[in-house]
Amino acid sequence: MAEKIxxxxxxxxxxxxxxxxxxxxxxxPITPQSELIEYMAKRMPEIGRTFLQAExxxxxxxxxxxxxxxxxxxxxxxxxxxxxxxMEGVSYIxxxxxxxxxxxxxxxxxxxxxxxPAQSDYFQGTKGGxxxxxxxxxxxxxxxxxxxNMMFDAFDLADRYRNPVLIIADGLxxxxxxxxxxxxxxxxDRIPNHEGWALRGKGSREQHTITSFDxxxxxxxxxxxxxxxxxxxxxxxxxxxxxxxxxxxxxxFVAYGTMGRILKTTIRLAREAGIKAGxxxxxxxxxxxxxxxxxAAEKVKMVMSVEMSMGQMVEDVRLAVSGKVPTPFYGRTxxxxxxxTEVFEALKREWEALV
Amino acid sequence: MKGIVAFKRPDALxxxxxxxxxxxxxxxxxxxxxxxxxxxxxxxxxxxxxxxxCSVFAYEFFDVDGTVxxxxxxxxxxxxIKRSLPDRVVFTYQGDGDLAAIGTAETIxxxxxxxxxxxxxxxxxIYGMTGGQMAPTSLVGMKTTTSPYGRKADSEGxxxxxxxxxxxxxxxxxxxxxxLLTPRDxxxxxxxxxxxxxxxxRGLGYSLVEIVSTCPTNWGLSPVESLEWAKQKMLPEFPLKxxxxxxxxxx
Numbered sequence: 001m002a003e004k005i006x007x008x009x010x011x012x013x014x015x016x017x018x019x020x021x022x023x024x025x026x027x028x029p030i031t032p033q034s035e036l037i038e039y040m041a042k043r044m045p046e047i048g049r050t051f052l053q054a055e056x057x058x059x060x061x062x063x064x065x066x067x068x069x070x071x072x073x074x075x076x077x078x079x080x081x082x083x084x085x086x087m088e089g090v091s092y093i094x095x096x097x098x099x100x101x102x103x104x105x106x107x108x109x110x111x112x113x114x115x116x117p118a119q120s121d122y123f124q125g126t127k128g129g130x131x132x133x134x135x136x137x138x139x140x141x142x143x144x145x146x147x148x149n150m151m152f153d154a155f156d157l158a159d160r161y162r163n164p165v166l167i168i169a170d171g172l173x174x175x176x177x178x179x180x181x182x183x184x185x186x187x188x189d190r191i192p193n194h195e196g197w198a199l200r201g202k203g204s205r206e207q208h209t210i211t212s213f214d215x216x217x218x219x220x221x222x223x224x225x226x227x228x229x230x231x232x233x234x235x236x237x238x239x240x241x242x243x244x245x246x247x248x249x250x251x252x253f254v255a256y257g258t259m260g261r262i263l264k265t266t267i268r269l270a271r272e273a274g275i276k277a278g279x280x281x282x283x284x285x286x287x288x289x290x291x292x293x294x295x296a297a298e299k300v301k302m303v304m305s306v307e308m309s310m311g312q313m314v315e316d317v318r319l320a321v322s323g324k325v326p327t328p329f330y331g332r333t334x335x336x337x338x339x340x341t342e343v344f345e346a347l348k349r350e351w352e353a354l355v
Numbered sequence: 356m357k358g359i360v361a362f363k364r365p366d367a368l369x370x371x372x373x374x375x376x377x378x379x380x381x382x383x384x385x386x387x388x389x390x391x392x393x394x395x396x397x398x399x400x401x402x403x404x405x406x407x408x409c410s411v412f413a414y415e416f417f418d419v420d421g422t423v424x425x426x427x428x429x430x431x432x433x434x435x436i437k438r439s440l441p442d443r444v445v446f447t448y449q450g451d452g453d454l455a456a457i458g459t460a461e462t463i464x465x466x467x468x469x470x471x472x473x474x475x476x477x478x479x480x481i482y483g484m485t486g487g488q489m490a491p492t493s494l495v496g497m498k499t500t501t502s503p504y505g506r507k508a509d510s511e512g513x514x515x516x517x518x519x520x521x522x523x524x525x526x527x528x529x530x531x532x533x534x535l536l537t538p539r540d541x542x543x544x545x546x547x548x549x550x551x552x553x554x555x556x557r558g559l560g561y562s563l564v565e566i567v568s569t570c571p572t573n574w575g576l577s578p579v580e581s582l583e584w585a586k587q588k589m590l591p592e593f594p595l596k597x598x599x600x601x602x603x604x605x606x
Contacts, residue, residue, distance in 0.1 A: 024439050050438050054431070055464035062428035062461070066404070066435020069422050074439070092425050199420040199436065201400035201443050207369075209414050210422040 004179040009144045009169065010035035010077075012180050013103060016151035017075055018043060019185045022101070024050040024074045026063040028082060031115040032171040033105035036077040057082040061089030068098035069210050071194030073155055077103035079171075080113060080121050084129075090164060091130030095212030097227070099158035099194075101151075102136075103167045105174040108335030116335025117171035117258060122312035125166050126286040133224050135231045137165040137238065138285040142261040144178040146283075152183065157238065159192045161230055168285060170308065172258045172337060240283035241292055245271075249278030251351065252296040254317045255306045256282045258337065263306060265340035266347065273344075275351055285313070293320035300325060302354055306343055307331045326354060365389035367398040369418045378571040378578025380535045381409060381477065385416055387545045388446070388475055391552055392419070401444040402436050404429045408450040409483040427458025430465035433472045444555060446473040452482045455515050456491040462517070469526025469560035473551045476517060479568040480589065487573030491515045494592055499573070514592055518565050522598040528560030529553075530599040534567040534590065536582045543595075550602045559601050567593050 007015070014036045017025075025044060027037040037053065044051040054060035060076050067074035078086065083104045093100055106121045108114040123129075125138045137157050141147035147169060154165040199208050214220045242260075245267060246252065255263045260281035270277040280296060282289045297303055303321050305314035306329070314329045321327050330346040332338045364370070367389035375381045392398045398419055405413040407426035414421030424432040429447035437445045454462050454476050465472070481499055482488040488501040492514045496505040518532045529551045533544040544566060551562035567589050569581035576584055 024435075026435065026438075052434070052438055055460055058428070059431040059434075059461050059464065062425060062431035063435035063438070065424070065428075066422075066432035066437075067439040068435070069402075069432070070436055070439040072439040074435070088425055089428070096422070199402045199422060200440060201402060202418070202420050203399050207418055208420045211414070213411075213423065 004181055006177050006179050007144065008035055008177050009147060009173040009175065010105065011039045012144050013077070013147050013151060013169070014039035014043065015182060016148040017101070018047065018049060019183055020152040020155045021073045021186050021191045022049070022075050022155065023072045024067045025076065026052050026054050026060040026067070026074070027076045027078065028054050028057045028060050030079045030082045032107055032174050033077050033079045033103070036103065036105070036174070057085035058089070061086035064100050065089055065093050065096070065098065068093060068100045069199045071198030071200070073191060075101035075103070077105065079105045079107045080109050080118070083121065083124065087130040090136070091132050091134060092212045093164050094130070094134035094136065095132060096210050097162040098164070098210070099162050100164045101154045101158055101167070102164060103169060106168060106170045108333070114335045115171065117308060117337055118333070118335050119170060119257060119259060119307050120309035120312065120333060121168065122285065122307070122309060125168050126288070134227065135163070135234070135286060137161065137163055137234060138168060139165065139240070139283060140168045140257040140285050141173060141283070142257055142281060144173065144176070145180045147173060148180050148182060152186070161234055163230065163234070168257065170258050171335070235287040238284060239287045239289050239291070241289035242281040242283060243292065244279040244281065246278035246280065246296065249276050249296070250301050251275060251277040251347065252293070252300045252303045253277060253279045253306060254282065254293060254303060254313070255279065256285060256313065259306050259308055262338065262340055263343065266343040269340060269344040270347055273348070275347065277347065282313070288316045288320070290316070290320040293317055294322070297321040297324040302326050302328065302350065304347060304350060305329045306338065308337060309333055326350070365393045367392040367418055368416055371415050373416060374412055375409065376572040378569070378581060379409070380568045383535050383541060384475065384477060384566055384568070385413065387541070387548050388448070389417060390545065391548045395549070395552055395556070397444045397552065397556070401446065402440070404433045404436070404445070404447045406447065406449040406453040407484070408453050410448050410450065410477070411484065413448050427453050427456070428461055429453065429458065430470065430472065430474060431461045434465055434470050437470060437472050441471070444552065446475065446552070448475045449477070450483070451476070451478045451480065451490045451492040455517050463520070463524070466521045466561045466563065467524045467526045469528070471555050471558055472561065473555045474563040475548070476563055476565045477568050478517070478565055478593065479570040480514065481570050481573045483570050483573055494588055516593065518563070518596070518598045521563065526560050527563070527599050528601040529562035531597045532565040532567065532593060532595050534585065534595060536586055550600065550605055553605050554602050557602070565593070567595070
C-alpha cells in the first residue's frame with residue numbers, strides 16, 4: 001500500500017475515481033465541488049483519459065448517458081443545484097440500465113441556497129428526484145479515506161448491477177484535507193467489457209439498442225419489474241453500515257456522512273455523562289440499513305436521528321423502528337454543521353424526558 | 356431466371372416498416388442517410404442517437420447500434436458516445452422542436468466544440484408527435500394547436516434560422532440546408548448528407564444538414580398540397596444554401 005498523503009476530499013475522490021478505472025469525465029463547475037472537476041481537467045490528459053467541461057449540468061448528464069451507452073467507466077461530480085439539473089438524465093440512465101457514477105457534494109438548499117455543507121438532498125438521492133420508478137445505489141462516506149475506497153466500490157456496483165451509483169458527500173468532506181492512502185490503479189482486466197449490450201458499432205453482430213422506454217404499458221411494466229428484481233438483489237446484498245459502541249448502547253444514534261463522524265465525539269461526551277450511546281452509521285443510504293436499526297430498536301430505549309437537514313433520513317429510521325421506541329430528531333439546516341456539544345445537549349433533553 | 360438488382364432496401368435500414376404518416380418525408384430522409392452509410396461503408400461502425408419526437412423510433416429503422424436521447428439532448432448524448440469511442444461514426448437525427456427549442460444550448464455548444472458528429476435536422480415548422488403545436492421554426496401567421504390564431508411575432512417571436520445561427524461558429528465543418536420536395540432536391544440532399552458524413556470521417560468538425568420538410572397530418576394538407584405549401588411558404592423563409600463547406604469535392 002502506498003504512503004499516506006495529505007489530500008483535499010474533492011481531489012482525493014477524483015484521483016481515486018481514476019484509479020478505479022474512470023475513463024471519461026463530464027462536468028460543470030459548481031461550489032463546493034469545483035476542485036474535483038479542476039483536478040480531472042489537469043490529471044486526465046496526463047494519463048490518457050478523456051475530460052470535457054460541458055455547457056451545463058443538463059448537457060453533462062446526457063454526455064454521461066452517451067458514454068455509459070458505450071460501456072465505458074464514466075462519472076460526473078456536482079453539487080446540489082447541479083444535481084437537480086441532472087435529474088432528468090439520471091432517470092433516463094436508470095431506466096436504460098446504464099452504469100455510471102455521480103458525486104453530489106451537497107450544499108445548503110433549497111434554491112440557490114448557500115455553499116456550506118448540508119445533508120438536505122437525502123430525499124432527492126434516495127427517493128427519486130427524477131421521474132418514474134427507479135432506484136439509485138446511494139453511498140455516503142464519513143472520512144476522506146472512506147470516500148477514496150468508496151470510488152472503487154461505486155464503479156464496481158454500477159457495472160455489476162448496470163445501475164447508476166450516487167455518492168453523497170457534503171461540502172465539509174469535499175473541502176477538508178486528511179491523510180489518505182490511495183490504492184493502486186486497477187488493471188483493465190478488472191473492468192467488465194459489457195460486450196453483450198454496449199453500443200460500439202454492430203460490426204458483424206446484430207444491432208444493439210438502448211432505450212428507457214416502451215409505449216406498450218405491458219412491456220414497460222415488464223421492464224420496471226425486471227429493474228425491481230435487480231433492486232431486490234441490491235437490497236439483499238449491498239447494505240453497508242458501521243456500528244459504533246452499540247453492544248451496550250441504551251441510545252442508538254443514526255447519522256450518516258459528516259454527521260455520523262461528529263456523533264462519535266458526542267457519544268464520548270454522553271458516555272462520560274453516564275448515557276450509554278452508540279451509533280449506527282448508514283454507509284449505503286439506499287439500500288438503507290433497515291435491519292440493524294430494527295434490531296437495535298429491540299434493545300435500546302431510544303433511536304435518535306441527527307442530520308444536517310430538517311429531517312429526511314429520519315423517515316427511513318422511523319419506518320425501521322416502527323414505533324417500538326421513541327425516535328427523536330435533531331438537525332440543523334441551511335449549511336450549519338452541528339457541534340458535538342449541541343447534539344449532546346439535545347440528547348440530554350430527549351433522554352431526561354424519557355427516563 | 357437471372358436478373359440484376361436495380362433497387363433494394365439499403366443494408367443500413369432494418370426490415371421494420373416505417374411508422375410515419377402517409378406523405379411524411381422522414382422515410383425519404385431515412386433512406387438517404389442509410390444509402391450514404393452503405394456507400395461509405397460506415398454501417399457497421401455507426402452509432403445513432405434518435406430524438407424525442409416523430410423519429411423517436413428511428414433507432415428501430417436503422418440497422419445500426421442506437422439509442423434514444425432525452426428530448427433535445429441528442430447532441431450531448433452523441434458527444435458522450437464520440438468522446439468515448441472517437442473512431443466510430445456517430446449521428447443524431449432531430450426535429451425542429453428537439454434541436455431548436457428545448458435543445459438549443461446543446462445544439463450551439465456541440466457545434467461550437469466542433470464535435471466530430473453529424474446531425475440530420477428535420478425542419479417542418481411544427482411538433483408532429485405531440486399533435487401539431489407551434490415549433491421554434493413555425494412561420495409567422497402559421498396556425499398550430501398552440502398558436503390557434505396564428506403565430507404572432509410580437510408575442511411568440513420569429514422562426515429561428517438554425518443554419519444562419521450556426522454558420523458563425525468555427526467548429527462547424529459542413530452546414531447546408533436542403534429539401535426533399537422534388538427528385539432534384541432529393542439528389543442534392545443526398546450529396547449534402549454524404550458531405551456531412553465525410554466531414555466527420557475526416558475529423559474536420561461538426562456537420563449538420565437541415566432538411567426543410569413537411570407535415571401533411573398536422574399542416575392539415577394532402578401530401579401533394581404539403582409539397583406545394585413548403586415550396587411557397589417554407590423555402591422563402593428557409594432558403595436552400597450551402598453555409599459552410601470545409602470538405603471540398605467529394606467523389
